[in-house]
Amino acid sequence: MTPTSTISQAKQALGNDLYLLGHHYQNDAVLDHVDLRGDSLELARRIPDLAARYIVFCGVFFMAESAAILATEGQEVHTPRADAMCVMAEMAPSVLAERVMQRFLDHGRKIIPLTYVNSSAAIKAMCGRLGGSVCTSANAATMLKWAMSRGDGVLFLPDKNLAQNTADSLGLPRTSRHILDIRKDGEAFSLEATDKTDLIMWPGCCAVHFRFRTSQIKAMRTHYPDCRVLVHPECSPEVVKASDGAGSTSYLIRECQEAPEGSTLVIGTEINLVARLAAQHAPGKTIVPLSVSSCANMAKTTQDNLAALLHRIQAGDAPDPVQVAPEIAEPAKLALERMLEVCA
Numbered sequence: 001m002t003p004t005s006t007i008s009q010a011k012q013a014l015g016n017d018l019y020l021l022g023h024h025y026q027n028d029a030v031l032d033h034v035d036l037r038g039d040s041l042e043l044a045r046r047i048p049d050l051a052a053r054y055i056v057f058c059g060v061f062f063m064a065e066s067a068a069i070l071a072t073e074g075q076e077v078h079t080p081r082a083d084a085m086c087v088m089a090e091m092a093p094s095v096l097a098e099r100v101m102q103r104f105l106d107h108g109r110k111i112i113p114l115t116y117v118n119s120s121a122a123i124k125a126m127c128g129r130l131g132g133s134v135c136t137s138a139n140a141a142t143m144l145k146w147a148m149s150r151g152d153g154v155l156f157l158p159d160k161n162l163a164q165n166t167a168d169s170l171g172l173p174r175t176s177r178h179i180l181d182i183r184k185d186g187e188a189f190s191l192e193a194t195d196k197t198d199l200i201m202w203p204g205c206c207a208v209h210f211r212f213r214t215s216q217i218k219a220m221r222t223h224y225p226d227c228r229v230l231v232h233p234e235c236s237p238e239v240v241k242a243s244d245g246a247g248s249t250s251y252l253i254r255e256c257q258e259a260p261e262g263s264t265l266v267i268g269t270e271i272n273l274v275a276r277l278a279a280q281h282a283p284g285k286t287i288v289p290l291s292v293s294s295c296a297n298m299a300k301t302t303q304d305n306l307a308a309l310l311h312r313i314q315a316g317d318a319p320d321p322v323q324v325a326p327e328i329a330e331p332a333k334l335a336l337e338r339m340l341e342v343c344a
């Protein structure tokens with residue numbers, strides 16, 4: 001049997017017991033099979049309403065972990081490749097983040113931790129316990145304003161670029177921001193240096209978006225003089241400033257849909273999404289990548305390993321589902337629910 005027929009057969013046999021979710025950065029061969037494709041926020045929002053016994057998440061591990069946290073009792077969340085880790089999420093180990101937060105607490109400053117959804121469940125749990133929350137690239141400005149209204153300052157994890165770009169969009173002065181030095185087990189930075197700042201940023205970044213350069217934008221503008229350059233806010237602030245617009249994957253998709261026929265759009269994000277948009281809108285619109293940058297971990301999920309997973313579920317031999325210990329899941333859920341409430 002081909003992977004396609006295995007997947008179709010399992011979907012038919014399992015019916016409403018199975019629901020497949022896929023992130024926009026997955027390849028077409030995988031996304032063709034999912035029930036819902038979306039960005040992190042769109043997918044997280046749907047989890048509490050799903051009735052299926054088996055939820056299969058095609059993305060990276062933190063997404064499946066968030067789904068497991070938001071799923072109801074009796075539901076199992078599976079992912080074809082549990083070793084598909086987000087490089088950015090890995091840049092914020094929870095033990096180190098807890099140590100840094102403890103230093104702020106001991107110093108007497110009420111710092112609210114706000115984590116980008118691209119983070120481990122343990123980081124989300126820390127945010128839940130310490131009065132903070134979670135954000136996505138689509139709602140980062142709303143959530144940063146929310147967090148700033150609740151304490152003396154905000155620790156934004158793990159993406160310094162999303163933090164800087166969001167702060168720029170809110171007009172927060174550069175002088176009130178500080179990128180943390182997390183060396184020496186979180187002891188390297190001076191608390192006094194952070195005292196005068198409202199936004200403290202963890203020094204993480206995305207392995208895909210950090211590759212985009214202003215020189216590439218310049219070259220594209222020379223090649224396509226009438227183009228619009230649109231990028232994801234995980235790109236550096238310099239790249240975002242040199243672009244014509246920045247926003248989440250949903251924003252990029254919408255801009256391509258709404259652009260008039262004959263437009264040329266240069267898109268700076270993961271190549272699977274850009275290639276899909278280019279194919280969808282050809283020949284009326286020209287959509288090209290700012291440069292080809294792909295996520296090696298998103299690419300670990302294939303039609304073959306999706307078929308193998310569904311075959312096992314159908315045969316009653318499902319692998320262990322994604323599990324999050326209750327002492328982590330509970331505060332992490334609180335952090336996620338605060339975001340869903342604020343952004344309802």
Ligand code: SF4
Pocket residue numbers: 025060085086087088089118206207208209270295296297298
């Ligand atoms: S594209 Fe970047 S942020 Fe998204 S999963 Fe890959 S490394 Fe993580």
